[in-house]
Structures are given as structure tokens and as C-alpha cells.
Amino acid sequence: MGVDYLKFCEEYSLATEQVSITLGEPLREHTSFGLGGPADLFIRPYSAEALALGLKLCARADIAVYILGRGTNLLVSDKGISGAVFDMTALNHLKIEGCRMQLGAGLSLSQAAMKAADAGLKGLEFAHGIPGTVGGALVMNAGAYGGEIGPLVRSVSVMDRQGNIYDLDAVAMDFSYRHSRLQEGEEIVLSALLELETGNREDIRETMAELARKRKEKQPLDQRSAGSTFKRPPGHFAGQLIEEAGLKGFSLGDAAVSEKHAGFVINRGRASAREVNELCQTVIRRVREYSGISLELEIRRWGDFT
Numbered sequence: 422m423g424v425d426y427l428k429f430c431e432e433y434s435l436a437t438e439q440v441s442i443t444l445g446e447p448l449r450e451h452t453s454f455g456l457g458g459p460a461d462l463f464i465r466p467y468s469a470e471a472l473a474l475g476l477k478l479c480a481r482a483d484i485a486v487y488i489l490g491r492g493t494n495l496l497v498s499d500k501g502i503s504g505a506v507f508d509m510t511a512l513n514h515l516k517i518e519g520c521r522m523q524l525g526a527g528l529s530l531s532q533a534a535m536k537a538a539d540a541g542l543k544g545l546e547f548a549h550g551i552p553g554t555v556g557g558a559l560v561m562n563a564g565a566y567g568g569e570i571g572p573l574v575r576s577v578s579v580m581d582r583q584g585n586i587y588d589l590d591a592v593a594m595d596f597s598y599r600h601s602r603l604q605e606g607e608e609i610v611l612s613a614l615l616e617l618e619t620g621n622r623e624d625i626r627e628t629m630a631e632l633a634r635k636r637k638e639k640q641p642l643d644q645r646s647a648g649s650t651f652k653r654p655p656g657h658f659a660g661q662l663i664e665e666a667g668l669k670g671f672s673l674g675d676a677a678v679s680e681k682h683a684g685f686v687i688n689r690g691r692a693s694a695r696e697v698n699e700l701c702q703t704v705i706r707r708v709r710e711y712s713g714i715s716l717e718l719e720i721r722r723w724g725d726f727t
Contacts, residue, residue, distance in 0.1 A: 424461075424482050424483075424484055426444055426461060426462060427444075429462070429478060429482060429484070430442045430444070430462075432478065433464075433474065433475060433478055436474055437468075437470065437471045437474055439466060439467040439468040439470065439471035440464060440465065440466050440467060440471045440474075440475065441464070441465045441467075442462060442463070442464050442465075443462075443463040443464075444461070444462065444463075445459040445460070445461070446459060446460050446463030446506075447459050447501075448460055448463075448492070448497045448501065448502065448506065449497075451463075451489060451491075451492045451508065452492035452493075452495050452496075452497055452647070453491070453492055453493040453495075453552065453645060453646065453647055453648070454492075454495070454496060454497075454645055454646065454647050454688050454692075454694070454697065455645045455688055456496065456497060456499070456688060456692065456693065456694040456697065457492075457495075457496075457497025457498065457499070457501065457502075457694060457723075457724075458497065458498060458499050458500050458501025458502070458694075458724070459501040459502075460487075460501060460502040460504070460505070460506040461484075461501075461502065461503055461504055461505065462484070462504070462505040462506065463505075463506050463508065464505055464506065464507050464508065465507075465508040465510070465511055466507060466509075466511065466512070467511045467512075468512075469512070469580065469586065469611055472507065472509075472512075472580065472584075472609070472611075473580060473584030473586075474584070475505070475507065476507075476580070476582055476583070476584055476609075477583070477584055479504075479505050480582065480583070484504050484505050485502075485503065485504030485505065486504060486505050486507065486582065487502060487504060487505065487506045487507065487723060488506075488507050488509060488556075488609050489506050489507065489508050489509065490509055490510065490526070490527065490553055490554030490556050490557040491510065491529070491552060491553055491554050491557070493552045493553040493557065493647060493648060494553060494557060494561060494647050494648055494719070494720050494721060495647060495720060495721050495722075495723065496647060496694055496697055496698060496720050496721070496722045496723070497694060497722075497723045497724055498694050498695075498722075498723060498724025498725050498726055499693050499694045499695055500724055500725050501724060502723055502724055507609075508527075509526050509527040509554065509556055509609075509610075510527040510554065511527055512525045512526050512527040512611065512612075513525045513526075513527040513528040513529075513554075514528070514612070515528055515532075515533065515536055517536070517537075517540050517542070520542060520616055520617050520618060520619060521575070521614060521615065521616050521617075522536070522537060522542070522614070522615045522616075522617065523612060523613075523614055524555045524612060524613050524614075524615065525555065525611070525612050526554060526555055526556030526559075526609075526610040526611055526612060526613075527554050527555070527556065528554060528555045529552070529553075529554060529555075530548045530551045530552075530553055530554060530555055530557075530558045530563065530570075531548060531549055531550055531551055531552060533545060533548065533555060534546065534547075534548040534549040534551075534629065535549065535629075537617055537625075538622060538625045538626050538629060539622070541619055541620060541621070541622045541625070542617035542618065542619060542620065542625075543617060543618050543619070543620030543624075543625050543628075544568075544573050544615075544617040544618055545568075545573070545615075545617060546568065546625060546628045546629050546632060547564060547565045547566045547567065547568030547569075547632065548563070548565070548568070548570065549629040549632060549633060550565075550632060550633050550636050551563055551565060551648075552648070553648075555610070555612075555613055556609075556610035558570045559574070559577060559594070559601060559603060559610050559613055560601060560603040560604060560610070561599050561600075561601070561604075561719075562596045562597065562598070562599055562600055562601050563599075564599075565632075566632055566635070569596070570615075571591070571594065571596030571597075571601070572591075572596075573615040573616060573617060574591045574594060574596070574613055574614070574615060575590070575591060575614045575615065575616050576588045576589065576590050576591070576613070576614045577589045577594060577610060577612070577613045577614075578610070578611040578612045578613070578614075579603070579608040579609060579610055579611060580608070580609045580611055581607060581608055581609075582607060582609075586611065589602070589608075598652070598653075599652055599719060639681070639682055640681065640682050640685065641679040641680075641681045641682060641685050641687055644679065644685075644687040644688070644689065645687060645688040645690075646679070646685050646686060646687045646688065647686075647720045648685070648719075648720070649684050649685065649719055650684060650685055650686040650701060650718065650719060650720055651663075651684060651701075651704075651705075651716045651717065651718060651719055652716070652717045652718070652719045654714050654715075654716065654717075657714060658684070659683075659684045659716055660682055660683040660684030660685075661683075662708050662711075662712055662714055662716065663678060663683040663684065663704055663708055663716075664683040665711065665712065666704075666707050666708045666710075666711040666712065667711075668683065668704055668707060668708070669683040671700070671703075671704070672689075672700070673696045673699055673700045673703070674691070674692055674693065674696040675688060675689040675690050675691040675692035675696065676688060676689070676692040676693075676696040676697040676699075676700040677689055677692075677700070678700070678704065686700060686701060686704075694724075694726070695726065698722065698726045701718060701720075704716065705717075705718075
């Protein structure tokens with residue numbers, strides 16, 4: 422017997438006003454690829470308490486839980502998601518005290534970088550132009566142009582699937598290249614405390630403007646993508662390996678390897694998630710055949726791709 426989602430919504434809504442719930446929300450509206458079928462439940466909590474309540478109700482009803490930021494490092498199946506997708510973007514507070522920034526999980530990482538610059542704090546310049554959220558950045562230890570978020574973290578407030586809240590220090594977060602303990606999926610970011618350094622506002626803004634210029638020059642910012650598609654193999658660059666294998670511009674339907682930067686897979690307009698996934702797997706196979714190096718996906722995949 423299936424889950425009675427209408428009953429679930431009624432119980433959840435009666436228990437708290439700090440939530441909005443939609444049935445069958447198309448996830449293509451919430452991913453940078455512009456791809457993804459419907460979610461059984463699309464839930465946006467406006468407080469940690471509402472999130473905890475939703476997690477408990479999902480556990481009781483045996484409903485699978487997915488945590489979504491701005492969907493910028495994500496490929497969602499055309500078939501959609503069987504379960505509940507919790508959209509964290511409303512948990513987006515920001516507080517600055519001295520050199521420390523308290524950032525909500527749903528805050529745009531790029532916005533956090535701009536606020537740091539306004540306060541004369543340096544260290545987040547690399548994040549200007551990264552379109553994801555603070556929570557997503559912590560999960561993936563996001564970085565660019567020689568910077569990463571991990572070294573800036575002093576503590577992260579997380580919630581487990583039972584609704585318990587506790588803090589993790591930087592050591593417990595187990596940061597490494599595009600990795601943190603949060604990828605195990607049992608803990609959900611609520612907020613993070615970062616420590617930056619004081620700097621000159623104009624110098625910080627100049628650095629950010631230079632990085633923005635480089636991004637515009639080298640990355641397909643005018644195309645729908647999930648950012649850098651493949652992890653950087655030790656001692657190599659994914660884009661260079663893909664180009665050397667003759668795959669720059671390679672396409673399946675409207676899914677294509679960018680002509681501007683071969684490390685980006687793009688949706689030229691009418692691609693399906695299936696086409697994007699098949700293209701990625703083909704790139705991995707052909708790069709391995711050409712160079713002997715196995716690329717790994719940096720983007721995450723949700724749902725059924727069989």
C-alpha cells in the first residue's frame with residue numbers, strides 16, 4: 422500500500438506554519454541543468470524546527486528524503502524522485518561579527534562572498550560566481566582558482582535524520598578535494614561558521630572582478646550546465662583529457678561537451694537527463710580508452726537512470 426501524500430501534507434501543515442509543501446513539483450524548475458522529473462513531495466521549511474518535524478514524519482511514513490540547495494551540481498532523472506525533496510533555500514541567514522561569518526545553509530555562496538567583500542573580509546573571493554548554496558559547498562568542499570571552503574570553516578551546525586542538532590568542527594568534517602563527511606548523507610547542514618581575514622575592500626573586489634572575467638572568458642556561463650562535470654584527476658585536468666580524446670563538442674541529442682570548456686557538459690536546450698547521463702558515461706569510457714585515466718563525476722545524480 423502506497424503513501425497517502427495528501428494525509429502527510431495535512432498532518433505536516435497542521436503541525437507547523439513554517440513550511441510550504443507541493444505535490445509533483447517538476448525538479449527541472451530547481452536545477453541549473455533545467456532537467457528532472459517531478460518529486461512526490463517538494464518541501465520548503467522556513468525553520469530548523471519545521472525541517473526536524475518533516476524528517477520525523479518522513480521516517481515514520483518510510484518516505485525517502487533528499488536535500489536540495491540551488492540544484493547547481495545535480496542531475497535529476499527524467500523519471501523524477503520517489504520521496505520528499507527538502508528545499509533548504511529559505512534557511513539563508515547571514516551574520517558577521519569581526520572576522521567571523523555565520524551563514525545559513527540555503528544562502529547563495531556567491532552572495533556570501535559579496536557580503537564578505539562589503540565587510541572588508543578576504544578569503545571567499547574564489548566563491549564569487551559559484552552559483553550553489555553554502556550547504557552544497559560544504560557537502561562538496563567547493564573550490565575554484567586555488568581556494569576551497571574547507572580551510573575557512575570553524576564549525577558546522579548539522580541535523581541528523583532524527584532531528585537532533587549538533588556542531589562539527591573542521592577536523593570532524595573530514596574535508597578533502599571535493600569531499601566532506603556530509604556526502605555520507607546522514608547529516609544535513611543548517612549553518613556554518615567561517616573565519617576570514619581582514620583585507621582592503623578595493624583589493625578584494627578587484628580580485629573578485631578578475632575571477633569573474635576569467636570565468637566568463639573560459640566557462641560556458643550562457644549555457645545550462647551543472648558547473649564542472651568531472652573531478653580533476655591527480656596530475657591532470659579533466660577538460661584537457663576530454664579535449665585530447667577528441668570529444669570537445671561531442672553531443673548526444675541536445676546534451677553536449679562544451680566547445681568553450683571541455684570539462685563542462687551542457688544542455689543546449691532540449692536535452693533529457695538520460696542523454697546527459699549517457700554522454701557523461703561515454704566521455705568517461707572514451708577518455709579511459711584513449712589515456713588510461715578514469716574520470717569521476719563531480720556532479721551528483723538523483724533517481725533512476727536505468
